[in-house]
Amino acid sequence: MNEWEIAAAVIAAAILPCLGVCLFSSVLSALVALEVTGTLASTALMLLSEGFHRQPFVDLALAFAFLSMMGAFAFARLMERDL
Amino acid sequence: MSFSHVAATILLVTGVVLELFAVLGLVVMRDVYDRLHYVGLAGYGALLIGISILVRESWSLIGDKTLATGAVLALIGPVLVHTTTRSFRTRERGDWADGIEQELEQP
Numbered sequence: 001m002n003e004w005e006i007a008a009a010v011i012a013a014a015i016l017p018c019l020g021v022c023l024f025s026s027v028l029s030a031l032v033a034l035e036v037t038g039t040l041a042s043t044a045l046m047l048l049s050e051g052f053h054r055q056p057f058v059d060l061a062l063a064f065a066f067l068s069m070m071g072a073f074a075f076a077r078l079m080e081r082d083l
Numbered sequence: 084m085s086f087s088h089v090a091a092t093i094l095l096v097t098g099v100v101l102e103l104f105a106v107l108g109l110v111v112m113r114d115v116y117d118r119l120h121y122v123g124l125a126g127y128g129a130l131l132i133g134i135s136i137l138v139r140e141s142w143s144l145i146g147d148k149t150l151a152t153g154a155v156l157a158l159i160g161p162v163l164v165h166t167t168t169r170s171f172r173t174r175e176r177g178d179w180a181d182g183i184e185q186e187l188e189q190p
Contacts, residue, residue: 014106028115055145062152076141076170
């Protein structure tokens, strides 16, 4: 196991407290936790593609970074009145 | 151990620590507007990690795209925080600008 895989494991584990915030606090805080989780998940994908020496996998991280941000924008917009 | 190996490792550890601090802040803070500050911080951790992979792999398929991913997360993060804050204020007050003058006058 190299340092990139260790870092990916640490960051993936850090998603669990964010899940806890999602489950046990208000819906507003849940959206904030979702935003932090999006960053953590795309970082973990970056690290895994480097750790496994699979360069094409980095596209997943880039696509996920965009999609998670757009998803959070959509949630924020809907939570003004509708959710 | 070469210089780039050491530099990449330092950047990697710093990036991971920044992201862990962001999660810690998210969990510890009580108010949602306080929690929002840590979304931006997590983005900068991702940027440092992207740079560490770039330092290790130099300008290549993975180096370019991890830098792009880190830049996306670092740049869009603050915009996302601002948008989310406006939405929360609109949700609570009907209009996000409502009551700003009174808040600004408070010491």
